[in-house]
Amino acid sequence: xxxxxxxxxxxxxxxxxxxxxxxxxxxxxxxxxxxxxxxxxxxxxxxxxxxxxxxxxxxxxxxxxxxxxxxxxxxxxxxxxxxxxxxxxxxxxxxxxxxxxxxxxxxxxxxxxxxxxxxxxxxxxxxxxxxxxxxxxxxxxxxxxxxxxxxxxxxxxxxxxxxxxxxxxxxxxxxxxxxxxxxxxxxxxxxxxxxxxxxxxxxxxxxxxxxxxxxxxxxxxxxxxxxxxxxxxxxxxxxxxxxxxxxxxxxxxxxxxxxxxxxxxxxxxxxxxxxxxxxxxxxxxxxxxxxxxxxxxxxxxxxxxxxxxxxxxxxxxxxxxxxxxxxxxxxxxxxxxxxxxxxxxxxxxxxxxxxxxxxxxxxxxxxxxxxxxxxxxxxxxxxxxxxx
Numbered sequence: 001x002x003x004x005x006x007x008x009x010x011x012x013x014x015x016x017x018x019x020x021x022x023x024x025x026x027x028x029x030x031x032x033x034x035x036x037x038x039x040x041x042x043x044x045x046x047x048x049x050x051x052x053x054x055x056x057x058x059x060x061x062x063x064x065x066x067x068x069x070x071x072x073x074x075x076x077x078x079x080x081x082x083x084x085x086x087x088x089x090x091x092x093x094x095x096x097x098x099x100x101x102x103x104x105x106x107x108x109x110x111x112x113x114x115x116x117x118x119x120x121x122x123x124x125x126x127x128x129x130x131x132x133x134x135x136x137x138x139x140x141x142x143x144x145x146x147x148x149x150x151x152x153x154x155x156x157x158x159x160x161x162x163x164x165x166x167x168x169x170x171x172x173x174x175x176x177x178x179x180x181x182x183x184x185x186x187x188x189x190x191x192x193x194x195x196x197x198x199x200x201x202x203x204x205x206x207x208x209x210x211x212x213x214x215x216x217x218x219x220x221x222x223x224x225x226x227x228x229x230x231x232x233x234x235x236x237x238x239x240x241x242x243x244x245x246x247x248x249x250x251x252x253x254x255x256x257x258x259x260x261x262x263x264x265x266x267x268x269x270x271x272x273x274x275x276x277x278x279x280x281x282x283x284x285x286x287x288x289x290x291x292x293x294x295x296x297x298x299x300x301x302x303x304x305x306x307x308x309x310x311x312x313x314x315x316x317x318x319x320x321x322x323x324x325x326x327x328x329x330x331x332x333x334x335x336x337x338x339x340x341x342x343x344x345x346x347x348x349x350x351x352x353x354x355x356x357x358x359x360x361x362x363x364x365x366x367x368x369x370x371x372x373x374x375x376x377x378x379x380x381x382x383x384x385x386x387x388x
Contacts, residue, residue, distance in 0.1 A: 013177065014164075019218065020182055022218070026217075026218075027191065027194045027195065028184065028191060028194055030194060031190055031194035034201065035194075035197055038052070039052075039065060044144050046120045046146065048072065049141050049144050050105075050133075050141050051071060051105065052064070052068055053136075053137045053140045054101050054132065055067060055068055055071075057137075059096060059097070059098075061200075067093070067095070070092065074092055078120070079113060079118050081106060082106075082112070082114075084106060086103060086106060086273055087273065089102050090102055090103075090273060091368060091369055091370040091371075095373055099274065099370075100272075104132025104133075108130040108133065111130055122142065124139055124142045127142060136152055139192065140152040143188040143189045143191075143192050147188060149184075149185040149188040150180070150183065150188065151180045152196070154196060155199075156195070156196045156197075156198070156199025156200050157175070157179060157192075157195045158170065158175055159231060160198055160199045160203045161175055162221075163203060163220070163221040163227050164220060166224070166226075167231070168230055168231055169231060169232050179195070182195075202214075206228065208227050210222035239323065240324050240325070241324075241326075242281065242324065243281070243284075243327050243329065244326060244329065245279065245280045245282050245288040245289075245295070245329050246277045246280075246292065246328045246329060246378060247280075247292040247293070247295045247331050248260065248261075248314075248382040249296060249333050250333070250334055250335065250382055251334070251335035251360070257362065257363055258383060259361060259363065260383075261277070261299060261358055261359075262276060262361045262369075262371075262375075263275065263358030264358070270324075273370065274375075275369045275375070276372065277375060277379075278295055280295050282329070288331065289313060289331060292333075296311065296331075296333050300335065304335035306335065307333070307334045307335070307336045308333075308334075311332060311333050312333075312385060313330075314331070314332055314378075314381045317330070317374050319374035330381060332382050334386060363379075363383060
């Protein structure tokens with residue numbers, strides 16, 4: 001087989017029908033004996049499969065499971081999700097990252113209710129017309145939930161097929177063609193999940209378990225001792241590193257717990273619509289305290305007294321996004337008394353009336369709002385210091 005593959009173009013399917021039948025038998029037997037007991041496999045209803053697939057994009061399954069369970073408790077079907085606000089959806093999603101997935105899931109639910117009577121389209125083409133649904137997700141939902149004999153090619157499947165054929169850089173169209181030839185027409189959903197499971201559990205990026213692999217007899221890279229050479233690693237994209245000074249304003253009112261000044265991010269761009277502390281870009285660490293003080297002074301506008309006057313510098317928090325790394329340098333200011341003047345009161349009302357400028361948020365009710373992980377860490381640091 002390896003001699004044949006050496007002369008094969010990527011436009012050819014590298015297996016005859018007898019080999020394809022054997023691959024299906026071996027892979028489905030592996031899946032039947034080794035599949036993980038995931039909650040969406042217990043009831044493969046279309047909406048549940050869609051939620052699980054969207055949550056699983058670029059996220060480990062052991063992280064997804066508790067989020068999936070909470071999501072189904074709050075939004076058990078497309079109808080209930082379609083009635084949710086974006087803020088409710090983002091608050092439930094916080095911690096999973098890649099928040100555009102949650103926004104697109106909400107849009108897809110609204111479109112399914114409005115255009116398809118509260119059901120999902122059954123075919124991959126119809127599914128791909130929904131917001132945020134690409135070829136992989138459409139193939140996964142169509143095959144698992146509706147039994148369509150279509151492929152679902154994710155990163156795990158790409159790795160398995162690349163190693164089976166010893167193809168270092170298979171084209172996306174080629175991978176779909178190969179996966180389409182392999183998919184079992186009787187059990188397409190199980191077959192696609194089996195390929196993904198094999199890639200996730202055995203045919204891993206590093207130190208794959210070739211000796212126990214169900215497809216070792218059909219593999220070119222494993223027996224040659226070169227599985228880690230396939231697929232060829234892509235050069236990492238450069239990651240921009242930014243620094244922000246973050247003034248954290250905490251106030252205590254009589255008979256109330258602490259409140260924090262936070263702002264809602266714009267509706268477009270990174271972390272759209274989520275809540276954060278007001279950050280100020282700085283170039284050097286020595287600029288942090290002065291930049292934070294300037295912003296804190298602007299925000300309180302004379303209505304409060306800052307304590308300590310120059311703020312307390314807390315430990316930095318670094319968060320890495322897919323294309324960006326930000327180090328947040330928090331500076332804590334306690335607001336110890338309010339000076340009620342007509343100007344101060346008008347200014348405070350102006351700020352609170354502005355959607356993106358900010359408002360006071362009770363620490364007791366913070367879970368009702370979508371707050372990114374890094375901002376939650378900053379909040380925890382500030383509240384711990386403020387309580388001390």
